[in-house]
Amino acid sequence: MGRRPGPSVRLKLTLSYAAFLVIAGALLLAAVWVFLLRGRSRSLSIPDPSDFLRVFDPSNFGPVVFVPAGILVLAFLLVFGLVGGWILAGRMLTPLIRITDVTRKVANGPLSHRIRLPGRRDEFRELADSFDTMLARLEAHVAAQQRFAANASHELRTPLAVTQALLEVARDDPDGDTRALFERLRQVNTRAIDLTEALLVLSRANQRSFTTEPVDLSLMAEEAIETLLPLAEQHGVTLETCGETSTTLGSPALLLQLTTNLVHNAIGHNLPHAGTVWVTTSARTDTVALTVENTGEQLTAALVATLTEPFQRGTDRLHTGHAGVGLGLAIVNSITQAHDGTLTLAPRPAGGLRVTVCLPAAPARTPPERPGPASVRTAPARPAARPRPERPRGI
Structure with missing residues (x-):
């Protein structure tokens, strides 16, 4: 943005300090005149230049010499205010100058520069810390x-x-x-x-280009399980779902994609035989949660922390016919962030992974009708159903 040049902040602060001192001094001299010197003489003559030599003689102090003395005091306050204000403004603006220097370095170079302003917390240091945090997040994002x-x-x-x-x-x-x-x-x-x-x-x-409406995560879980049930039956994985009505505000298509990806990922990264996937929904006062757990190999915390990165695969998939493209959990993380939620991944002590998605709860309203109570579905217990083409697949 093009701007016309103007006076610096340091000069403005200096003039402000000096003006304040001069105004304060003038008010003080006016108070002395009104309350101490006004009754000593009814006439006020124009002072002679020689009166300036008698300013500091207490015996000669009176209305005649008060005016030149006041002028000298105001002149002293003006000079003192300008010099002292310039020094004080420079000291006060030192953190801002440092912030500006780092900003210029970041604008013309790498994002690794930080302000790291020392000292106790104040407005400038809060600004510097916030700027450092923003730079760290921006560097990680880039x-x-x-x-x-x-x-x-x-x-x-x-x-x-x-x-x-x-x-x-x-x-x-x-x-x-x-x-x-x-x-x-x-x-x-x-x-x-x-x-x-x-x-x-x-x-x-990532662009949040969607409209929001009330979405029940428990219905999303049931629909995702119904879609992926043939895949689970094919590989002998048991799907179990339970929970309560958990309504949030968001995109039904994206939240269904999120749920489908989690269930698909849980089926793909499971035991070769007799594996299990648990899908649970819960609701609290201000949040709702969707939890997907699966049996599988032992995972380390360091490995789990990288699974939301695009094209990251935790282990070789046991069902190679559904290898995916390595974006499943990355999409889940992006959809969660787009809905102002949090995604938590943790390894299960017995092996496998536990994924929890927490989203803001929708405002209280009449809960939507559900087709039935919480159910438990076991893959071998029912024949394979043909998945509907309009529903998203796990990615």
Whole structure:
């Protein structure tokens, strides 16, 4: 923004200090005149220049010499206020100068610079600490975006490279099995489409370009389980859900995607046989929670802390037919943040992962009708159901 040059803050503070001292001195001299000297003489003559020599003689102090003495006092206060105000303003503005220097360095260089203003807390130090916190978050965000761009480029390049290799093989071997080639190309193309859709969902969640309405997380959990039940039956994973009505404000499509990703991730990272997934919803006064737990291999806290990064995979998936694109928990984290919620990941002592999503509760209103009480669904107990095409898949 272009601005016309103006006086510095230090000069403004200096003039303010000096003006305050002069006004205070003038009021003090006026008070002395009114209450001490006004009754000593009814006439006030114009002082002679020689009267200035008798200013500091108490015997000669009176109405005649009071005016020149007051002028000298005001002149002294003006000079003292200008000099002292300039020094004091410089000392007071030193933290601001340091903040400005760091801001210029950050604007023209890396984001690693910090103010780190010493001393006890005051307005300037609170500003410096807030600026340091903002720089730290901005640096982390930029680094994450750079990693995401690099990983996304790599992931998008992989299916293209595979497709090119398959086409070259088919060109060099015209008599090859075209059916196998078409099937392989279909799989590669499906993976590229899934990755593109995942990136679009992630971008939409980060931009918060959605309208909000009351959403019951328990209904989202039941719908996600119904969609992924055939996958669970195929791999012998038991799905169990229970809880209470948990209504929040948000996008039904994104919250269903969040729930589906969590359940899909829990099925994919599970035991090879007789695994279990627990989906629970709960409601408190001002928050609602969705918790998804699954059995599986032992996970460390350090590994769990990286799972929300894009294209991070905790362990090799046991069901390789549903390998995903490594964006499932990253999308969950983005959707949670877009709904002003918190995402907590913790390893289970017995193995596996516990994921908890806490969202702000919707304002109190009449709860929506539910199809029935909390249920427990076991995969082998019912035949496979065909998933509805309009529902999101786990990414």
